Amino acid sequence: MNFKQIPNNFIYVFILIFLMGCTAKPTAEQEVEESEEELIARALEIHDRVLTVDTHADTPLRMIEPGFDMSVRHDPNETGSKVDYPRMKEGGLDAIFFATFVAQDIRDDDGNSRAKALCLQMIDSVVASTERNSDVVGLALDPDDAYELEKEGKRAIYIGIENGYPIGTDVSNVELYYNKGVRYITLVHSSNNDIADSATDSEGPEHGGISELGAEVVKEMNRLGIMVDVSHGDDSVFYDAIALSKAPIIASHSNARSVTDHKRNMTDEMLKLMAENGGVVQLTMLSSYLRDIPANPKRDSAVAALRANMKPTSEMTDDERSAARQAFNEIDEMYPNPSANVKHVVDHIDHIVKVAGINHVGIGCDFDGGGGIDGIFDASEVMNITIELVRRGYTEEQIQKIWGGNLIRVFREVQAVAEELKS
Structure with a gap:
């Protein structure tokens, strides 16, 4: 080829293409891919660095x-136990909220008194456990306590209440529980109560x-610095909480309804409002909230037959409720549904990040309350969530927010509102 016959602008193009080829970044095929072992090692390093x-x-x-x-490692397959201090260390779990759960019962003075007594018994058991095991854990009351205990090589133990039933009709009980160490209250559980x-x-x-009454409870929670938790609440409870609370709210263990259509999960509209509110939705590890339940006609028939011969829960004695739970457990063992897995969890995280943003999602496993799936049993x-x-x-910055940063931010804002209301 006679280069003298080629116009100058063409020569410039040839030179530019040549230079680009010399300096271009390697293609995906040319890059050295990270092995699975390297990815896991990198993820575990991140998991160790962030507050979980x-x-x-x-x-x-x-x-x-x-x-x-709690100081002994329990086998979950033998005992059903999902949390103890050794397994928190194994999983790299730095902090946890132990929820004192009281099942809904009769809503009268006697029922309220029994609920309060049981709630206080559980709170006292948590405090006593932290005192007995002060070499490995510490009772946490404020957001920064988790970081301080982590520096000491200890796990932070926070206290919550699941179901506002132990408040009864006496709003002064909210302050009693706060003084005992409670830092969030789930307003309601699986049945209506006097609050919501x-x-x-x-x-x-x-x-x-x-x-x-519930509005007064929310007001008192704001005054004291207790996080308002809307998990288990009817959709209207969420909207009321957004309107009533002067501080951001939380959903301590709820997922995305657009991914899995369950009443306990949150709609996209709710997720967007949660972002506007500054609150956070904590992903939970219950299979029925994480993926659509596959067809299981034998199990459905067994459950229907059992329910047909059952009293309403509110009319059952303690022994009858225990027998009913055992009967349902036997059906689950006979006709199990396939478990959800870690990918389902992160599918929900992906969706919430897309709808509400990275600042409004966290983790609330619901261990010892039904939570536990393949890979996060x-x-x-x-740590498999991080992987x-x-x-x-x-x-790493995003993972830090998901694993603890977002919740700690809300916790701080709740306390800041309480300080403003007290001044």
């Missing part, structure tokens, strides 16, 4: 069992959201 907070475990129910020792409507009450809503396996987040391209 689980906002919901029903472990206090275990802690009041005679002889149950449940998402799953078979009779449907009773108050149209949060009751007048107990506290010793929570999947890394696999999907989440940065």
Whole structure:
């Protein structure tokens, strides 16, 4: 070829293309790919560096069992226990909220008194456990306590209440529980109470959201610096809480309804409002909230037959409720549904990040309350969430927010509002 016959501008183009080829970044095929072992190692390093907070475990129910020792590692397959201090260390779980759960019962003075007594017993058991095991854990009351205890090589133990039933009709009980160490209250559980409507009450809503008493409870929680938790609440409870609370709210263990259509999960509209509110939604590890339940006609028939011969829960004695739980457990063992897995969890995280943003999602496993799936069966396996987040391209900063940063931010803002209201 005679280069003298080629116009100058063509020569410039050839030179530019040549230079680009010399300096271009390697293609994806040319890059050295990170092996699975390297990815896991990188994820575990991130997991170790960030503060990891689980906002919901029903472990206090275990802690009041005679002889149950939190300092001993329990086999979850043998005992059903999902959390103890050794397994928190194994899983790299730095902080946890132990929720003192009291099942809904008769709403009268006697029922309220029994609920309060049981709640206080569980709170005292948590405090006593932290005192007995002060070499490895510490009772945490403020957001920064988790970081301070982490520096000491200890796990931070926070206290919450699941179901506002132990408040009864006496708002002064809120301050009693705060003084005992409670830092969030889930307003309602699986049945309506005097404070709010449940998402799953078979009779449907009773108050149209949060009751007048419930509004006073929310006001008192704001004054004291207790986080308002809307998990288990009817949708109207969420909207009422957003309107009533002067501080950001939380959902301590809820997922995304657009991913899995369950009443306990939150709609996209709710997720967007949670972002506007500055609150946070904590992902939970219950299979029925994480993926659509596959068809299981034999199990459905067995459950229907059992329910047909059951009294309403509110009319059962303690022994009858225990027998009913055992019967349902036997059906689950005979006709199990396939478990959800870690990918389902991060599918929900992906969706909430897309709708509400990275600042409004966290983790609330619900261990010892039904939580536990393939790959995150107990506290010793929570690092698998981080591994999947890394696999999907989440940065360390984003993972830090998901695992604890977002919740701690809300906790601080709740306390700041309380200080303003007191001044």
